[in-house]
Amino acid sequence: MNIMNLLNAMPGAVAQGLIWGIMAIGVYITYRVLDISDLTVDGSITTGGAVCIMMMLAGFPAWAAMLGALAAGMLAGLVTGLLHTAMGIPALLAGILTQLSLYSINLRIMQKSNQSISVDKYDLLISLRYITEAILICAVLVVVIIAVLYWFFGTSLGCSVRATGANPNMSRAQGINVNMTKIIGLMCANGLVALSGALLSQYNGFADVKMGIGAIVIGLAAVIIGDVVFGKIFTNFAAKLLAVVFGAIIYYAVLQVVFWFGLNSDYLKLLTAVIVAVFLALPYWKAKYFSKPVKRGNEHAGN
Amino acid sequence: MLEIKSVYKTFNAGTVNEKRAINGIDLKLEDGDFVTVIGGNGAGKSTLLNLIAGVYPVDEGSIRLNNIDLTHLPEHKRAKYLGRVFQDPMMGTAATMGIEENLALAYRRGLFRGLGGGISNKERELYREKLATLGLGLENRMTSKVGLLSGGQRQALTLLMATLKKPNLLLLDEHTAALDPKTADKVLQLTDEIVARDKLTTVMITHNMKNAIQYGNRLIMMDSGRVVVDIKGEEKKHLTVRDLLEKFNIESDRLLLSE
């Protein structure tokens, strides 16, 4: 247990945290803003990676491949949105259906289960070979993405997306087409998730058809950790998005520490699930065992 | 002018839970009418308002407002013409958004919502003025989250949101029933002021017979999905609770109108 090993692992954790932070911002948009648990992301993150790697192998520059990934992710979000709104399928199930379909589609895109790309032969935007550079580039990307989202959610359209998540009933009464706003939110979210997948596959030097398994849980972990650690001090919308990214970095840093203590890395996903389960349970336990009775519930009762 | 023509609505048709909620209603409101609606629990009052608002479609019949056929418009498109306040104070506002953000949502009712900017200073001034008319001090808390407000404050805000863009029809579904008596009176008075000031055509459901008599220029009573009493004009002006009870053989306020 050499402390230097741990310290050496930290820059990698930060880079991964930043990349997954972008994914987690996507999860934040569905889970927190729209109040939908969208499971499309496990598929769309891989789609982003697959599209990016295949486009680059075909000779496209990195920026074009990443735009391609973004567009593919938005398309995935559109499919989930249509399954949910036009076909009346519950959002959770709609996401699962898209995710499953994407498994086939991702295989078709990559033509096999794994495609690697060499940083020596291709002009990758980021690579784990050059971690400092990767951290800088991802940090800039995060700032740009947060700025764009901050602007968007302040526009009339963006506000109606937020309102849809906050109170769909009131939104309809105020003339908002909540089907449309849900689709817009899902497209934004999955576009970001796919973009994160594109970065991740460049960073690792490969895309794998299984790279998205459990992505939703990592995204949720970042959202929840960000909320628990920074929720009280970060109240502005942009700051909340930043908290999500910090949450992802903390998550990867903590994992490094745990593995440094000697935990077998096979336990990675189990550990993630346990962390998320405990943090999700906290507010419930708090309400159940530690709170004074409230005057009235805020659930939408009928009239 | 609102014209409801032989409207029917049955819930869960063809199942053991089949319930005919609206059983052939014809109703015509003139511009500026302020109608109060009373009737026992399950009489179909809320269903009638929800049909007008398009929460669910009618089985039969038609609904027209100012010669626009609303019958087949989806809920969010009808919203252009309607202002609505619900019984549950939580239902009409977005708790996690600020007071001014909620007002801005209402201010854009019926308009295209694009990538145009947020709230202008001029708009903010308008909201401040309007909030001041409520007399609740909300004009000094424009960026506070609505979730921090009391039920009465939220209902007053919802009322303001419903009338911020003048609606062709204002629908109020027992919007003071969840408030304590003092707050309820305040919100009712506010309602009356706004309706009179903007000459709004209004339908107000209430479980309180006195309020139904005190407010509005017309009173209807519903039972089993029909309009069974319709009082207007001079008769409405001089109506007393006793009249109502005697005339329609109602034994007691409480028997028919559950609290």
Ligand SMILES: Nc1ncnc2c1ncn2[C@@H]1O[C@H](COP(=O)(O)OP(=O)(O)O)[C@@H](O)[C@H]1O
């Ligand atoms: N969404 C619904 N699904 C099934 N039944 C409903 C629904 N809404 C109302 N009902 C039934 O229709 C009848 C009329 O309800 P409602 O209009 O809410 O009555 P009121 O508002 O006059 O108390 C009641 O028997 C109620 O149970």
Ligand SMILES: [Mg+2]
């Ligand atoms: Mg009712």
